[in-house]
Amino acid sequence: MLNGYTMYLRVKRHSQTFFITCDPGDTIRHIKEQVAIATKNELKPDDLRLLLPNKKKGAAILKDEDTLQTLEIKSDTVLHMVSKISDNEWEPVDVYPDPISDKSS
Amino acid sequence: MKEDNDEGKYVKLVSAEGQEFLLDKEIAMASSSTICKMLEGEFREARDNVIQFPAIDGYILERVVRYLHYKAQYSNSSARIPDFAIEPEVALEFKSSLSFPERDRTKYEAGGMPAKSPELK
Numbered sequence: 413m414l415n416g417y418t419m420y421l422r423v424k425r426h427s428q429t430f431f432i433t434c435d436p437g438d439t440i441r442h443i444k445e446q447v448a449i450a451t452k453n454e455l456k457p458d459d460l461r462l463l464l465p466n467k468k469k470g471a472a473i474l475k476d477e478d479t480l481q482t483l484e485i486k487s488d489t490v491l492h493m494v495s496k497i498s499d500n501e502w503e504p505v506d507v508y509p510d511p512i513s514d515k516s517s
Numbered sequence: 518m519k520e521d522n523d524e525g526k527y528v529k530l531v532s533a534e535g536q537e538f539l540l541d542k543e544i545a546m547a548s549s550s551t552i553c554k555m556l557e558g559e560f561r562e563a564r565d566n567v568i569q570f571p572a573i574d575g576y577i578l579e580r581v582v583r584y585l586h587y588k589a590q591y592s593n594s595s596a597r598i599p600d601f602a603i604e605p606e607v608a609l610e611f612k613s614s615l616s617f618p619e620r621d622r623t624k625y626e627a628g629g630m631p632a633k634s635p636e637l638k
């Protein structure tokens with residue numbers, strides 16, 4: 413067990429990667445709240461958007477109320493994160509490249 | 518152990534080029550005696566919950582953190598333990614970086630090759 417949890421996700425934004433422990437029944441909102449805690453509330457859950465990268469279909473924006481189970485997100489999955497710039501504007505996705513997995517996938 | 522005391526719940530590991538990896542402090546401490554000592558002692562790291570690894574590149578450190586989770590997940594597990602997947606081109610560097618967490622006997626597998634000896638030296 414992972415400190416009482418069954419899985420973890422890797423949430424990436426800029427040069428940061430958050431390893432968030434969680435369970436399949438957890439919501440996207442819960443993941444955002446954990447990220448906020450990890451940043452000591454520098455980032456607020458309401459100002460965050462999580463995306464599931466998909467090379468073919470493009471990234472899907474994940475809804476707060478969806479659970480990892482319904483989204484079929486497994487342990488060790490990478491999610492991208494963007495922060496709100498203004499009322500209706502979000503920063504572009506900007507994550508640190510991985511020289512190995514970026515090449516092979 | 519889902520506790521509400523969130524202060525100091527996460528520890529931050531910083532790579533050579535400044536990439537930051539945040540993970541559950543308990544998992545980091547349970548899986549690496551080195552990290553455990555750094556976070557418990559009189560070190561600056563213990564106060565800040567930030568540990569610098571100026572000799573480890575980010576893509577290697579990320580795999581080390583994944584390995585710490587793998588180790589935490591399957592330590593004391595009676596279930597069948599899956600191999601830890603590591604790409605062959607990073608296996609050597611990964612292996613040498615593991616001398617910072619404690620050595621252990623958990624097996625890992627390079628690029629799907631059968632792991633003959635699970636021992637990491």
